[in-house]
Every structure is written in C-alpha cells, then in structure tokens.
Amino acid sequence: MADVNDRIADIIKADDVVLFMKGTPLFPQCGFSSRAIAILEHLGVAYGSVDVLQDMEIRQGIKSYSDWPTIPQLYVKGEFLGGSDIMMEMFEAGELEQFMSEKQVAKAE
Numbered sequence: 001m002a003d004v005n006d007r008i009a010d011i012i013k014a015d016d017v018v019l020f021m022k023g024t025p026l027f028p029q030c031g032f033s034s035r036a037i038a039i040l041e042h043l044g045v046a047y048g049s050v051d052v053l054q055d056m057e058i059r060q061g062i063k064s065y066s067d068w069p070t071i072p073q074l075y076v077k078g079e080f081l082g083g084s085d086i087m088m089e090m091f092e093a094g095e096l097e098q099f100m101s102e103k104q105v106a107k108a109e
Contacts, residue, residue, distance in 0.1 A: 004061035011058075012075045015048035016105045020062045021072040022053050029053060032084040036072040039084075039091050046106040077103045 012018050017040065023029030025037050029051075040047050052059035052071055059071070066073055066080045074081045076099065081087065090096035 004057050005065055008058065008061055008065045011048070011050055012078055015046070016077055016103070017045055017047035017100075018075045019047055019049045019072055020052055020058070020075075021049055022051070024051050025049055032070075033072045036074065036084045036087055039087050039096065041108075043091075043097055043100060044108050045100050046108045076100065076105060 019033075019036055019040065021028065021033035021036060023033055025041075028034035028037055037049075050058060050062075052062065062071065062073055063069055068080065068083065070083050072084055074083070074087055081090070081099075087096060090099065
C-alpha cells in the first residue's frame with residue numbers, strides 16, 4: 001500500500017489542482033465526474049486529472065489515501081477538498097472560487 005500512496009502523493013504534488021475521476025475531462029464516465037469537470041472549467045483554473053478506471057490500484061488506493069469512499073476527489077495544493085457534492089456546494093456558495101484565489105491557483109491557458 002505504501003507504493004500506491006507514494007504514487008498518489010506524487011500525482012497530487014505535480015499540479016496545483018488534481019481531480020481523480022472516472023474517465024477523462026473530454027470524456028467523463030459518470031455524472032459526478034462530469035459535474036466536477038464542468039465546475040473546474042467554469043472557474044477557469046489549470047488542473048490535472050487522473051482516470052481511475054485505467055488504474056485499479058489508484059482507484060482503490062485513493063479512497064484509503066483520503067479516507068473518502070467515492071470518486072471524483074478534488075485536491076488543491078495538496079489539500080483534499082472532497083467530491084463533486086462538496087465541490088458543488090462550495091461553488092454555489094462562491095467559496096470554491098474564493099478558495100482557488102486564496103491558494104493562488106493558476107488559471108488555465
């Protein structure tokens with residue numbers, strides 16, 4: 001398990017914003033992942049993504065890494081924020097955009 005945790009930690013450190021999701025940003029494989037991508041796109045932030053359907057070790061490992069049972073999972077500057085439900089609540093309240101700004105997350109090019 002340490003190996004997959006190291007891999008996950010490296011992935012999270014590689015980008016300011018990382019979304020572990022089902023599918024890809026261009027072809028999400030579930031409604032929750034699609035919603036998460038739509039929120040990130042609307043905010044205009046640069047982000048990386050990981051398709052957990054392509055790596056079963058990551059798919060299971062991310063759940064124990066974050067102690068969160070569902071996917072998608074959003075990390076900002078190494079901090080776990082939550083899944084699409086929390087993203088949506090924060091977005092609707094204006095908190096997610098403010099959080100991204102406070103963390104000085106890069107805008108998408």
